[in-house]
Amino acid sequence: MYDFAQVFSFYPRILPTPMSLTREQIASIAALARLELTAAEIPVYQETLSRIVDFIGALDRAPTANVAPMAHPLPGLSQRLRPDLVTEADRHEEYQLNAPQVAAGLYLVPKVIE
Amino acid sequence: MSDLHGSTLTQLAAGLRARKFSSVELVTALLARIERAQGSLNAFISVTREPALAAAAAADRALAAGSGGALTGVPIAHKDIFCTQGVRTTAGSRILENFVSPYDATVVAKLKGAGAVMLGKTNMDEFAMGSSNENSYFGPVRNPWNPSLVPGGSSGGSAAAVAARLIPGATATDTGGSIRQPAALCGITGLKPTYGRVSRYGMIAFASSLDQAGTLTASAADAALMLREMAGFDSNDSTSVDTPVPDYVAALEQPLAGLKVGLLQEFFDKGLDRENERRVREALQVYERLGAKLSVVSLPNLPLSVPVYYVVAPAECSSNLARFDGVRFGHRCENPRDLTDLYRRSRGEGFGAEVKRRIMTGTYVLSAGYYDAYYLKAQRVRQLISADFTRAFQDVDVLMGPTTPTPAFALGAKTADPITMYLNDIYTIGANLAGLPAVSVPCGFVQDLPVGLQIVGPHFSEARILGVAHALQRATDWHTRLPPGYA
Numbered sequence: 001m002y003d004f005a006q007v008f009s010f011y012p013r014i015l016p017t018p019m020s021l022t023r024e025q026i027a028s029i030a031a032l033a034r035l036e037l038t039a040a041e042i043p044v045y046q047e048t049l050s051r052i053v054d055f056i057g058a059l060d061r062a063p064t065a066n067v068a069p070m071a072h073p074l075p076g077l078s079q080r081l082r083p084d085l086v087t088e089a090d091r092h093e094e095y096q097l098n099a100p101q102v103a104a105g106l107y108l109v110p111k112v113i114e
Numbered sequence: 115m116s117d118l119h120g121s122t123l124t125q126l127a128a129g130l131r132a133r134k135f136s137s138v139e140l141v142t143a144l145l146a147r148i149e150r151a152q153g154s155l156n157a158f159i160s161v162t163r164e165p166a167l168a169a170a171a172a173a174d175r176a177l178a179a180g181s182g183g184a185l186t187g188v189p190i191a192h193k194d195i196f197c198t199q200g201v202r203t204t205a206g207s208r209i210l211e212n213f214v215s216p217y218d219a220t221v222v223a224k225l226k227g228a229g230a231v232m233l234g235k236t237n238m239d240e241f242a243m244g245s246s247n248e249n250s251y252f253g254p255v256r257n258p259w260n261p262s263l264v265p266g267g268s269s270g271g272s273a274a275a276v277a278a279r280l281i282p283g284a285t286a287t288d289t290g291g292s293i294r295q296p297a298a299l300c301g302i303t304g305l306k307p308t309y310g311r312v313s314r315y316g317m318i319a320f321a322s323s324l325d326q327a328g329t330l331t332a333s334a335a336d337a338a339l340m341l342r343e344m345a346g347f348d349s350n351d352s353t354s355v356d357t358p359v360p361d362y363v364a365a366l367e368q369p370l371a372g373l374k375v376g377l378l379q380e381f382f383d384k385g386l387d388r389e390n391e392r393r394v395r396e397a398l399q400v401y402e403r404l405g406a407k408l409s410v411v412s413l414p415n416l417p418l419s420v421p422v423y424y425v426v427a428p429a430e431c432s433s434n435l436a437r438f439d440g441v442r443f444g445h446r447c448e449n450p451r452d453l454t455d456l457y458r459r460s461r462g463e464g465f466g467a468e469v470k471r472r473i474m475t476g477t478y479v480l481s482a483g484y485y486d487a488y489y490l491k492a493q494r495v496r497q498l499i500s501a502d503f504t505r506a507f508q509d510v511d512v513l514m515g516p517t518t519p520t521p522a523f524a525l526g527a528k529t530a531d532p533i534t535m536y537l538n539d540i541y542t543i544g545a546n547l548a549g550l551p552a553v554s555v556p557c558g559f560v561q562d563l564p565v566g567l568q569i570v571g572p573h574f575s576e577a578r579i580l581g582v583a584h585a586l587q588r589a590t591d592w593h594t595r596l597p598p599g600y601a
Contacts, residue, residue, distance in 0.1 A: 035473065048471060049478065056425050056479070056488060067497050070500060072353075073549025074573065091216060109453050110452050
């Protein structure tokens with residue numbers, strides 16, 4: 001466990017704590033994210049993600065009552081819309097040149113429904 | 115011809131127009147430099163020799179006919195995150211190792227339209243996630259000032275290529291400092307424009323509320339010349355802002371008398387290397403001599419920008435990178451058992467360690483039960499940081515401080531602990547969170563390594579901050595120093 005407070009005085013001193021995330025949590029996050037992890041990767045991510053979770057926990061201290069969440073850095077701009085018209089030509093053959101497996105203009109994947 | 119590489123982009127554009135040399139001569143000389151340096155710097159992922167020579171010949175014909183644009187015949191390189199039709203675009207990732215875009219990014223099309231000649235695609239941290247360029251599937255980039263050191267990241271290939279004068283200017287992207295930090299560590303000028311100033315169409319997305327395209331060049335004048343061609347509204351980018359593009363080049367010469375400069379108090383903390391701080395303060399004294407009025411400004415929430423960033427950016431990346439599924443493009447695993455296995459193994463094999471770490475961080479902070487505590491909380495603190503900047507700009511014209519806490523560090527020095535690496539962007543992330551334009555310019559050396567001064571301005575003040583940067587470059591010659599071995 002390193003100490004941010006030693007380097008940057010504005011960070012809180014984080015006391016050594018047990019890992020904030022378990023192996024099972026890492027496996028479940030990886031499953032949600034559709035990422036296959038090797039057995040060797042799991043402890044590495046358990047350690048580093050635990051540290052990251054401790055680190056972003058510093059946000060807890062910030063007083064944010066009555067502060068609106070900011071999703072976009074240019075306030076006042078709204079999402080631009082356009083008329084619902086076809087504006088693109090059909091170039092699917094060109095696009096499918098990058099696909100791993102295609103037949104008859106369709107993307108192929110393993111059978112989903114028996 | 116052998117010393118053309120020492121000229122700035124602005125000088126080369128003028129020299130080509132005056133027909134002092136041809137684009138083919140210039141491109142040939144730089145391709146030879148790129149190929150010579152590739153083994154030591156690894157700055158390029160792809161070099162496009164034949165198309166570049168053909169484009170240079172076409173540029174020479176246009177110049178002969180007097181029909182050239184602002185950049186006709188000028189060689190540039192693109193960070194390998196910008197889609198280029200017919201030339202592979204990898205984003206530094208195995209998952210896109212063989213991806214060939216069917217279209218040009220708007221930035222690529224605009225620079226091509228202005229006559230620029232692309233010589234290749236530069237190396238980068240995978241999906242722009244990194245501060246050292248050690249996260250590229252195509253191997254790390256090395257710093258031209260000392261090959262045992264990192265060039266910074268994520269635009270390390272573009273920065274190293276410009277610093278070693280393999281190319282006079284390159285495109286880059288900045289989500290948390292990926293233009294300014296490598297500019298500082300490589301001794302060049304790096305501009306991150308205002309969010310929405312430059313189109314992101316065809317620029318592979320990392321964190322959509324933060325990403326912005328910009329430039330790496332030898333000088334602020336060169337950045338102005340490139341930005342003038344890159345900026346502008348694009349209906350293909352829903353975050354593009356429809357506001358006129360000023361003539362950044364014409365605006366470069368501005369008197370500094372009375373310019374109000376705020377020094378970012380929080381940046382002169384004990385985390386800042388003392389020698390690095392001295393160089394920054396010497397540059398501030400130059401501004402004082404030029405007539406600027408300095409005052410200290412406090413942005414009390416700014417220190418929280420790194421933890422805010424490491425919630426917001428991973429959250430957005432976990433969503434953006436969901437498109438890499440092994441079905442429509444990119445790497446696919448061998449013999450998938452079923453569709454879930456196809457997704458999981460294609461992504462597990464295709465993404466590198468840091469990209470997986472950020473996807474998982476993002477998945478965690480967005481998951482049920484944690485969304486309010488992390489993601490919404492971070493967005494609220496982001497609002498506080500942005501308000502700090504707005505308040506500061508009521509009293510000062512620009513803010514100044516260091517770009518990085520230290521000069522370039524050794525390869526491998528910070529790879530073991532992600533947060534030590536993340537803290538490298540401590541001074542750059544604030545501008546991304548608030549969507550502000552910022553530029554890093556060379557301001558001296560610490561033990562033969564370059565140091566950067568950062569200038570941040572209000573939204574859409576690129577002309578002002580480039581003019582302020584240009585004034586320093588008129589008064590000092592730090593930006594003209596070349597790494598030994600690349601003179």
